[in-house]
Amino acid sequence: MHDSILTPQTALMGLINAGRYGRQEGDVGIRISEVKNFSLANITAFKNCREPLEKVIDEYLGLDLPIGPQRIEKNGYALIGHGPDQWLAIGYEENSASIFDKLEKASRDYAAIVDQSDARAIIRLSGPDARKALAKGVSIDLDPSVFHTNCTATTFAAGLWINLWQINDSPAYEISVFRGFGASLASWIKSSAEEFGYINQ
Amino acid sequence: MRITCPHCGNRSLDEFIYLGDATVQRPDPARPDALAAFVDYVYQRENPVGRHRELWYHNAGCHAWLVVTRDVRTHEIFGVEPAKEVSLSEKTTGAAR
Numbered sequence: 080m081h082d083s084i085l086t087p088q089t090a091l092m093g094l095i096n097a098g099r100y101g102r103q104e105g106d107v108g109i110r111i112s113e114v115k116n117f118s119l120a121n122i123t124a125f126k127n128c129r130e131p132l133e134k135v136i137d138e139y140l141g142l143d144l145p146i147g148p149q150r151i152e153k154n155g156y157a158l159i160g161h162g163p164d165q166w167l168a169i170g171y172e173e174n175s176a177s178i179f180d181k182l183e184k185a186s187r188d189y190a191a192i193v194d195q196s197d198a199r200a201i202i203r204l205s206g207p208d209a210r211k212a213l214a215k216g217v218s219i220d221l222d223p224s225v226f227h228t229n230c231t232a233t234t235f236a237a238g239l240w241i242n243l244w245q246i247n248d249s250p251a252y253e254i255s256v257f258r259g260f261g262a263s264l265a266s267w268i269k270s271s272a273e274e275f276g277y278i279n280q
Numbered sequence: 281m282r283i284t285c286p287h288c289g290n291r292s293l294d295e296f297i298y299l300g301d302a303t304v305q306r307p308d309p310a311r312p313d314a315l316a317a318f319v320d321y322v323y324q325r326e327n328p329v330g331r332h333r334e335l336w337y338h339n340a341g342c343h344a345w346l347v348v349t350r351d352v353r354t355h356e357i358f359g360v361e362p363a364k365e366v367s368l369s370e371k372t373t374g375a376a377r
Contacts, residue, residue: 148287162343163342163362218292218294218295219291225289232289232341233340233341234288234340235294235295235340
């Protein structure tokens with residue numbers, strides 16, 4: 080009898096292989112990496128429950144609920160506004176899933192909190208040309224005067240439904256899609272980044 | 281044409297789905313002439329020139345229904361409100377706008 084061994088695979092395993100690609104001359108314009116081992120939960124507040132929900136979230140994650148399409152990050156957790164009374168909670172640390180589980184139990188009267196950790200892929204895109212590469216596929220204005228660090232958007236990129244947020248001024252962005260669309264997103268980002276030269280990390 | 285979603289900001293038309301007239305009101309099914317009123321409500325539409333109020337759905341963004349006031353000739357947009365708020369205020373004031 081064989082023991083079956085199941086090995087967890089990240090959403091983009093084998094799609095973002097280390098190395099330099101695209102334009103070889105000059106400086107690298109873009110760095111691409113997959114965000115791995117994150118936890119992600121979708122939060123939808125019930126009617127008129129924002130205040131009590133805010134208290135529970137502060138207690139468990141130490142974060143305020145963002146107002147509008149904004150991101151708030153602290154201590155390895157981030158909340159991302161993606162619609163009226165709707166947020167994505169992301170934990171970048173190993174144990175975040177259990178905290179989201181506790182959060183879900185504590186806020187049952189105020190919100191629907193659903194773990195989607197295995198349902199999403201997240202790609203991080205950074206470097207001086209990241210904005211230009213991204214702008215080729217999204218129809219929102221990414222100019223820093225209107226879209227800057229901690230701005231978020233739910234929109235289309237190359238026909239895919241995405242959640243997008245900017246994490247710093249370098250600039251760096253993270254893009255989340257449903258896991259099944261991860262390969263399409265990676266493929267588009269790589270071809271969009273080619274003219275600038277990019278490094279996969 | 282671009283629509284400024286009150287939740288998401290300025291967005292391209294391809295993110296939205298058009299439903300139609302936002303001025304029609306669902307009739308009371310207990311009315312004696314309810315059948316005729318529902319036929320009107322479901323099928324009869326004005327075809328106005330100029331400013332009109334329409335329902336749009338932000339499909340690629342926040343998934344909210346919006347009431348857009350738009351000039352149907354020039355596509356100029358005069359206002360975008362969350363349909364939820366429009367509906368709640370109609371319930372409070374008891375009248376369609």
